[in-house]
Amino acid sequence: MAKKLKGEYFYLTANDLKTGSVVYYSKNNWSSDLTNAVKISRDNLAIYEQIAQNHEKECLIVSPFFVELDEGGEIRKMRDKIREKGITFKLNN
Amino acid sequence: MILQRDKVKKNPFQIIQNVDELVEMKKKSILITLDLWEAQKKLITKHKFNLGLEIASDQSLGPIKNDLHYFKLIQFKFITFKDGRPFSLAKKLRRSYNFKNEIRGSGHILPDQYIFLLRCGFDSVEIEEKNLETWLKFLEMDKGIYYQP
Amino acid sequence: MYKYTEQDKKIVKNRTKEFKFQVERRINGDLTEEEFKPLRLMNGLYLQLHAYMLRVAIPYGELSDIQLNKLAEIADKYDKGYGHFTTRQNIQFNWPKLLDVPDILSELAEVEMHAIQTSGNCIRNVSCDHLAGINSEEVEDPRPWCEIIRKWSTFHPEFSFLPRKFKIAVTGSEKDRAAIKVHDIGLKIVKKLGTIGFEVFVGGGQGRSPYVAKKINDFLEKKDLLNYLEAILSVYNELGRRDNIYKARIKILVNELGQEKIKELVDEKFEELSDKSLELNQNEINNIFNFFKLPIEKKTNSKVPIHSDKEYNHWLQQNVINHKIRGHSIVVISLKPPGKPPGDATSSQMRELSKISKDFSYGEIRVTHEQNLILPHILNSNLYELWSRLKKLGLSTPNFGLITDTICCPGLDYCALATARSIPISQKISNHFKEYSVQEKIGDLKIKISGCINACGHHHVGNIGILGLDKNGEESYQITLGGSATEKASIGQIVGPSFSTENLIPAIERILKTYEENKKKNEDFLSAFNRLGIDKFKEDLYK
C-alpha cells in the first residue's frame, strides 16, 4: 500500500464495505468527512497500513489506500480530489 | 475433506512427492503429480497401485492422453478459482477421452462454483471442513434448471 | 418482444437468491474481497471511485415500458435519481449500496431484468443492431439470435471463468450498427444461395491494443451456431493468456496465432466437440422468433404532420428514420442535449418515456450502443405530438449522428481506472457546437471519448477519437483520426502530441477547418480523411 508514495503527509482512505461510500480514517474511526481525518506522516505509514488491513479483515472497509498530500497539506492528485469532492459537473436532475 | 455431491467421503489417496515413498506405499491408493508421472511412469506402473493423478490448472492433458486407463482418479488442482481451464479439461476428459473414473477438484475453488464443477464432469471436491455447509447450500439452491444441455 | 419463460424466471430468481447469499458471506467475512470481486462483477457490481456501481443488462438493447418504469423507480429508491446508458446497451446506476443490491435485483427480476454477466471474465450481455427487425435492408432479425446466444451463454458451466471478458455482437444487415468488428466475436447474418447463415469474425476489440476482427467463417449454418461458438470459446479458454491481464483478450491470441491458425484450431474443436444436443432445430428457432414479431399490423398512408416550427423540422430531419412498414417511423431520442453527460437519463425522464412509449410505440424502447434511446414504431401522424412531449422532457435534441452526438465513457468523474475526465470534454463539445446549423454543416461525424486507455468510450473507432491522459498530474487529451466502427471498421491514427483541456476545442476546430477546406461536395468527414490522409491534418494542426 505504501509503495512509491510521494510527499510527507497522507490520509488513509477506503470505501465503506456495506455502502461503498468514500471514507477517511479519522481518530479511531472511519468518516466520510475529511475534517477530522488523521494526517499521517511518512514514518507512521506502517502503523496505519496495519490498521487498514485489520479493518479490512473485520469487514468494515474495502480498497484502502493512502491519499498523498502536497506541501500545503492539500490533496495532491486530481483523482483523489474528485474522489473527495464528488463529480465535477452538475447532475442532470 | 472430500465431498461427493452431498456426501462426505473418505479419501484413500495419499499424495506422494517422490519415488522413494513408493516402496512403503505398496498396494495403496496414491496420488501423484503429472510431473512425477511423466518422469517415473515406468517405475510407478510396476507396482499395483490405485493411482490418482493430480493435474494443475495450467497443465494440459496432452501427456496422458493414452495413459488414462491407469487412473482411478484425476484431480484438477485449481491454482486460483479464477482460472477456469479445469472446467474445460474435465469436460474434455469426459467427452473426448471418455474417462469414466472419478474427477475431483482441489486447490483454490469456491462453493459458488460447485454446480459448474458438477456439470462439467467433476464428481467430487476437496474442501475445508468449515465450508461444508456453504458447499451443501449451493447444492441445495440448485434447482437443476439450466440453459445448456 | 421477448417474454420470460418459466425457465428464465426460475433461473433469474435463483440467481437473486444466490447473490444475496454471496453478499451475506462477504459481509460476515466468509468471502474475502479477492474472492468476492469476480463474483460480484459477474453480477454487474463494480466498486468505482465514489461508490459501488451496478450495471443492469438490457439484452440486445430492448426494453418495455414496464421495465423502463422500473429502472426509474430503482433510480429514485436506491440511487440518486438517474441512470447512465452505456456503449453496450446496458444501464448503470452509480450509487447503490452493497446491502441494497440484493433488493434491487429482486425488483429487477419482477420485471424480467437482471445484472447477470454484465461484467467479469465471462461472456457478456450480447449486443445487437438497434434497428433490428425494423429496417428494410436486413437479411434477418438478429434479436432472436441474440436471445439464443443469451441463453446459451448465461451461467455456462465451462465458460464462466475465462482469461478475460468476452463480448459478442450480432447484426443482420450489411450496414453495421452494432460495431461487430470490434467485438470478441462478431456475427453477421448473411444469405447465400437462398440459405441464411452467419459470417463469423473473431478477435476485434479496443482497449490498449485495438484490433479489427478477422473473418474465420464465410458461412456458418444456423443449426451449428452454438457448437461453433463453443469451439471458439473452448480454444480461447484453453489458450488465452492468463499471465498478463493486458494480453488476455482473444484478440491477442488471434493476432499471435494469425487468422489461418485460429480458424484451423476452431474448426478442429468444432469437429471434436460438436454436440448434437446443442444443434438448433428449426422448431426451437421458430419459437424464439415468435417472440419478436412486429407489433405493427399493416402499412398505412399515415402522413408526417407539417408544422412551421424550426426545431421540429430539424428534429424530423435528423432524428427520424424510415420504418420498414410504410406510414411508420423510427425515432431516435438523443441523450446528448447540450451540456449534459452523454447517456444519462433522469428518473423523471425515464418515467415519462415509459408512458410515451406506451402511448406511441407499443411499449417498446431500445437502447443504442451510441448511448441514445429509440422509439421503434411510431405512426407518422403522431410525430408532432411525440416531439412536443419529448421537447418538454428536454429529449428532442436534433443531433443524431452529428458532432455533438458523442460517445463518452464515465471517465475520472466516476471511474476508478480513469486517467482523465471525459464527461466535461463531451459537455464542452456539445456546448460549443450546439447550434443545429453549425452541426448540420459539419455533417456526419462521430466523436468518441475515453477517460483512459481501456477505451470504454470507443475512441479508437471515433472519426475523431479523444483519449484522456494524465501528464504529470494534468489532464491531457490525445486525438486520433479516421476510426470507424461500421462495416468498414478501422482503428484511428494518432494525429500527434496531446492537447490541454483549453486547447482541445481549438484543436477540433482546426481539424474541422482542414476538412471544410478540402472536402469534395457531399463528402463526409471520414471519407475526406481517408482521401487526404493523416499528414494533411497533422500539418495543419501543429503548424
Ligand code: SF4
Ligand atoms: S475508458 Fe477508462 S476511464 Fe473510461 S470507463 Fe473505461 S476504464 Fe473508466
